[in-house]
Amino acid sequence: MTEKVMDQWSLVLPSTQPPLADRMTRDLGGIYTLWLRDVIRLWRDRIRLVGSFIQPLLFLFILGGGLSPRLGALGGARGGQALGYQDFLFPGIVGMSVLFTASFAGVAIVWDREVGFLKEVLVAPLSRTAVVIGKILGGATNSVVQGSLILALMPLFHLHPHFGQIAGAFLVMILIGLTQTSVGILLGVRMTSSQGFMVLMNFIILPLFFLSGALYPLDRLPSWLSLASRLDPMTYGVDLLRHALTGIHYFSIATDLLTLGGFLLVISLLSVHLFNKTD
Amino acid sequence: MVETVDRRGHLVQAEDLIKIYKTRTGNRMAVNGISFHVKEGEFFSFLGPNGAGKTTTIGMMVALLSPTSGRIKIDNLDVTKYPHEVRQRIGIIFQDPSLDDRLTAWENLEFHGRLYGIPGPARKKRSEFLMEVMGLSDRRHDLVRTFSGGMKRRLEIVRGLVHAPRLLILDEPTLGLDPHSRRNVWEYIHTVRKEVGMTVFLTTHYLEEADGSDRVAIINQGKIVALDSPERLKKSLGPEVLILKVQDKAAFNQYLLDGYPSIMEAIREEEGGLLSFPMPQERAESPWEFLRSLPFPILEASIRRPNLDDVFIRYTGQGLADGGQGKNSGGDQ
Numbered sequence: 001m002t003e004k005v006m007d008q009w010s011l012v013l014p015s016t017q018p019p020l021a022d023r024m025t026r027d028l029g030g031i032y033t034l035w036l037r038d039v040i041r042l043w044r045d046r047i048r049l050v051g052s053f054i055q056p057l058l059f060l061f062i063l064g065g066g067l068s069p070r071l072g073a074l075g076g077a078r079g080g081q082a083l084g085y086q087d088f089l090f091p092g093i094v095g096m097s098v099l100f101t102a103s104f105a106g107v108a109i110v111w112d113r114e115v116g117f118l119k120e121v122l123v124a125p126l127s128r129t130a131v132v133i134g135k136i137l138g139g140a141t142n143s144v145v146q147g148s149l150i151l152a153l154m155p156l157f158h159l160h161p162h163f164g165q166i167a168g169a170f171l172v173m174i175l176i177g178l179t180q181t182s183v184g185i186l187l188g189v190r191m192t193s194s195q196g197f198m199v200l201m202n203f204i205i206l207p208l209f210f211l212s213g214a215l216y217p218l219d220r221l222p223s224w225l226s227l228a229s230r231l232d233p234m235t236y237g238v239d240l241l242r243h244a245l246t247g248i249h250y251f252s253i254a255t256d257l258l259t260l261g262g263f264l265l266v267i268s269l270l271s272v273h274l275f276n277k278t279d
Numbered sequence: 280m281v282e283t284v285d286r287r288g289h290l291v292q293a294e295d296l297i298k299i300y301k302t303r304t305g306n307r308m309a310v311n312g313i314s315f316h317v318k319e320g321e322f323f324s325f326l327g328p329n330g331a332g333k334t335t336t337i338g339m340m341v342a343l344l345s346p347t348s349g350r351i352k353i354d355n356l357d358v359t360k361y362p363h364e365v366r367q368r369i370g371i372i373f374q375d376p377s378l379d380d381r382l383t384a385w386e387n388l389e390f391h392g393r394l395y396g397i398p399g400p401a402r403k404k405r406s407e408f409l410m411e412v413m414g415l416s417d418r419r420h421d422l423v424r425t426f427s428g429g430m431k432r433r434l435e436i437v438r439g440l441v442h443a444p445r446l447l448i449l450d451e452p453t454l455g456l457d458p459h460s461r462r463n464v465w466e467y468i469h470t471v472r473k474e475v476g477m478t479v480f481l482t483t484h485y486l487e488e489a490d491g492s493d494r495v496a497i498i499n500q501g502k503i504v505a506l507d508s509p510e511r512l513k514k515s516l517g518p519e520v521l522i523l524k525v526q527d528k529a530a531f532n533q534y535l536l537d538g539y540p541s542i543m544e545a546i547r548e549e550e551g552g553l554l555s556f557p558m559p560q561e562r563a564e565s566p567w568e569f570l571r572s573l574p575f576p577i578l579e580a581s582i583r584r585p586n587l588d589d590v591f592i593r594y595t596g597q598g599l600a601d602g603g604q605g606k607n608s609g610g611d612q
Contacts, residue, residue: 008408011401012440013475017354020367021396033393041381116377120438123341123371124394125363 020125030126031134038108038138042145049146056097056150060157063215064089083246090157091242092214094169098147098176099212099234103205105139106184110194132185132272139181140174147173159245168244175260176237182267189274212238218250233263290446290478291317291340296349298335309335311501312349317446317480322472325482326489326587327498333482334374336498337450340480341369354445367395370439371448376431380424384415384434387423388441395442402441409437413467429460433467440471447471449481453488465491486587495587497594504594509587516545516557516585516593519566523554524579531575535559545593557585557593 020026042049064086071085112118121131151169154161161169184201191197211225212234221229229235236256243249243256251259298310310332317323325333338344339351342362351358353365378387385406392402410416413433423431432452439447449468453461465488471477481492489495490509497505497512505512525531531554536543539559546556562569566582 008404009474011405011408012443012471013445013477017368017445020364023363026363026396029396030394033390036393037379037382037386037390040386041379044381115380116373116375117379119343119373120377120391121394122343123366123369124391125366125396126394 023127026126027130030124030130031137034121034131034134035137035141038135039141042142049149052097052101052146053149055100056093059093059096060086060089060150060153064093083248084158087157087159087246088217088242088248089215090154090159091169091245092212092238094147094150094173094245095176095212095234095238095241096209096214097150098143098173099180099209099237100205101146102139102143102177102180103184103201104198105135105142105181106186106188106201107194107197108139109135109185109188110191110197113192114194128276129272132189132268132275135185136178136181136268136271139184140177143177143181144170144173147177154245161245165244169241172237172240172244175240175257175264176234179233179237179260179264179267182264182271186267186271186274189271190278208232208234211235213250214238233260236260288319289316290319290321290354291315291323291480292350292352292355293336293340294350296336296339296351297347298332298339298344299347308501310339310346313498313501313503314349315496315503315506317478319445320476320478321494322479322492323481324489324492324495325480325498326484326486326495326591327482328484331498332501333498334450337371337448337480337482340448341366341371367442368445369448370442370444370446372432372435372439372450372452374450374454376435378423378431378434378438380426381422383420383422384410384426385419387434388438391438392441397442405441405443406437409440412470413437427460428456429463432456432460432464436464436467436471446478446480449479451482451484453483453485486591490587497587497591499591499595505590512590513585513587516589517560518584519558519582520555520585520589521558521566521570522549522579522581522583523570523577524552525554525575525577527575528552528554534573534575544596545589547589547592553579555589557589 021029068085109118112121122128148170151166151173183204187200187204188197191200211229211232213229214234218226218229218235218239236251236259239249239251240253240256240260243253249256293316294314296310296313297308300307300309313332313336315323325331325336327333335344339346340353340358342358342365345359354368356364356368358365379390382390388406388410389402392406397405407416410419413436415430415433415437418426418430423434426434436452452468453464456464468479469491472479479492481488483489492509494507495505495509495512496503507515523531528548532546535546535556539561541561542556542559546554549555558566558569564572570577570580
């Protein structure tokens with residue numbers, strides 16, 4: 001070992017104990033760190049982004065393309081021009097893409113527990129609340145990136161919204177991403193098997209998607225289906241997206257935002273609570 | 280504002296720690312009234328089989344688990360009241376790997392440094408230096424999944440030191456490593472101890488690892504059954520252990536138990552039908568004279584110095600390899 005190396009041992013055991021930063025600084029730093037890790041991993045696995053791109057395309061071009069000629073105009077006219085089924089479907093599939101990615105982001109916390117990495121996070125000097133928030137933000141980012149890839153196909157579906165509408169669509173994607181990641185985290189907080197998580201999530205995710213009105217208009221539904229749709233938080237997310245992109249909507253913006261936002265708040269608080277109580 | 284570090288006195292003080300897990304089949308007492316002190320700069324070991332309560336004790340030291348009763352202080356800070364201040368003072372190497380293997384070595388260290396609030400320049404300087412010391416510098420930008428088991432362990436040691444802790448906790452640090460990697464990892468741990476006088480808390484079920492420490496607590500079924508320096512513990516058994524092969528083991532056993540109650544707990548059957556026991560302290564003469572006086576034909580005999588395994592058997596009535604209360608690795612959490 002060189003002289004230079006020997007000298008530096010003082011770096012490892014300083015003669016003074018630096019004081020701990022205040023709680024807020026530590027937690028914000030921790031949230032950023034956890035988020036950054038998810039972004040690095042997302043970029044490293046970017047091939048997976050392409051893989052998850054296929055399923056929405058099947059819905060858009062095969063389901064949409066197949067039904068479009070039969071269905072004619074759906075959801076009312078827009079600027080004097082009737083909206084074809086594919087154009088109606090498009091915002092729903094953007095929502096679906098965010099929903100699916102966000103759902104499986106929750107598996108990351110189970111996976112971290114399985115491979116032992118979660119312990120490294122749990123013994124760090126930051127609150128568990130910060131850990132949950134960091135994971136939610138990381139998962140949401142992942143799903144918004146995925147949704148944006150679909151959103152970029154907009155010109156193919158006779159949609160040329162102006163900047164404000166695109167910004168609106170982004171905000172909605174973020175909201176859906178945060179909500180559904182929280183659901184995933186809530187399920188994942190106590191789970192020890194990623195396989196179990198996948199099974200449970202698959203069980204939940206399809207009803208959420210089918211009931212959300214991504215595939216069909218919400219007016220003139222049988223009353224039981226209408227009720228079920230109103231109970232699905234995704235319904236309000238898809239409604240907001242369609243509102244932003246095509247102008248068609250079934251609920252007011254306020255109803256959508258309050259319902260989705262309220263649901264997000266309840267679920268994330270519940271996740272934080274459960275995670276704080278987990279050994 | 281900076282507190283100065285008091286290098287004397289006790290870094291860890293545990294008093295009457297009890298941890299009871301609630302399970303479906305009732306309560307399980309994982310740690311049953313443990314007390315110990317670790318001095319600043321000391322190398323302190325917990326030696327015991329799987330399920331003895333070693334990892335549970337560590338869980339309480341780093342505030343991952345809350346004690347059912349009792350108290351634990353690190354650097355005079357109550358762990359339950361000041362979990363984050365305590366964690367800042369501890370570097371821990373877990374029993375199971377805890378690296379993100381999809382990130383590079385460097386990214387793992389950066390992640391750790393950021394979580395502990397270490398400013399960028401200090402983080403980088405320490406990481407670079409420690410990587411060099413541990414012989415990982417040329418692999419720093421490789422994904423951890425390409426690392427061997429020994430390299431991962433070394434990286435975890437680097438990571439545990441990046442925030443300049445006062446106490447390094449090693450929970451079975453060489454579990455699952457081949458003999459060469461084990462030696463290698465220990466060389467690095469000793470380097471750290473030598474260079475900075477780091478306080479080390481080790482749990483292990485390998486005798487030779489505990490043998491190198493300043494003091495050993497022998498732990499079994501949630502209790503500390505003996506606590507002293509390895510030398511003193513071994514000396515307490517007397518100077519020699521006899522290993523004999525006899526024809527009628529049962530009769531010989533009975534003879535020993537009747538004549539020398541002091542070695543009652545320490546008689547042990549070894550591989551190949553050999554019996555080993557410490558030289559009875561009731562007898563003042565040499566071991567050879569003792570052997571000659573036995574009213575049994577002796578087929579084979581040898582003498583060795585007591586090791587920690589003999590100590591362990593003496594205090595628990597069973598060998599470390601027997602796994603104490605059973606090899607339920609799932610219970611060792």
